[in-house]
Amino acid sequence: ETNNPNENRQTLQQLLTHLLRALERRDPQQLFAWPVTDRIAPNYSRLISKPMDFETIRRSIQSDLYPSLNAFVADFKLMCENAMTYNQPETIYYKAAKRLLHAGLKLTGPEKLKTLLSALP
Numbered sequence: 417e418t419n420n421p422n423e424n425r426q427t428l429q430q431l432l433t434h435l436l437r438a439l440e441r442r443d444p445q446q447l448f449a450w451p452v453t454d455r456i457a458p459n460y461s462r463l464i465s466k467p468m469d470f471e472t473i474r475r476s477i478q479s480d481l482y483p484s485l486n487a488f489v490a491d492f493k494l495m496c497e498n499a500m501t502y503n504q505p506e507t508i509y510y511k512a513a514k515r516l517l518h519a520g521l522k523l524t525g526p527e528k529l530k531t532l533l534s535a536l537p
C-alpha cells in the first residue's frame with residue numbers, strides 16, 4: 417500500500433492478471449474463454465441477462481474497470497453462475513462451472529491471498 421494511487425492501480429492489475437491466468441488454467445477446454453453465442457447455446461442471450469467470460473474479464477482488467485479484488489471476483493462468480501443457470505446439472509458445462517467456481521474461490525480466499533499479498537513489493 418503506497419500513497420501513490422497509480423502504483424496501487426498497477427499492483428492491483430498485476431494481481432488480477434495473475435489470478436486470471438491461474439483461473440484460465442482450470443478451463444483447459446476453453447469453455448469460458450469467450451462469450452457464449454446464441455448460435456452454440458440457443459436462447460442464451462434471452463436467458464442470461466449479464467453474460468461474462470474470461471476475455472471480457474481480461475479487457476476489464478486492462479481498462480481498469482475493477483476498483484477492487486471483490487469486483488473481479490464478482491465477475492468470475494457471475495461467469496460460473498451463468499453456466500449453472502443456463503445448463504442442466506448433468507451437462508459438462510454445469511460441472512465445469514461448479515469445479516471452476518470452487519477452485520476460484522479457494523484461489524481468492526483469505527488464506528491464499530495472504531500468501532500472494534505477502535509476495536508483493
Ligand SMILES: COc1ccc(OC)c(-c2cc(C(C)=O)n3cccnc23)c1
Binds near residue numbers: 446450456457499503
Ligand atoms: C463445445 O465447444 C464450445 C466452445 C466454446 C464455448 O463457449 C465459449 C462452448 C460453450 C460454453 C458454454 C457455457 C459456458 O455455458 N456453453 C453452453 C452450451 C453450449 N456450448 C457452450 C462450447
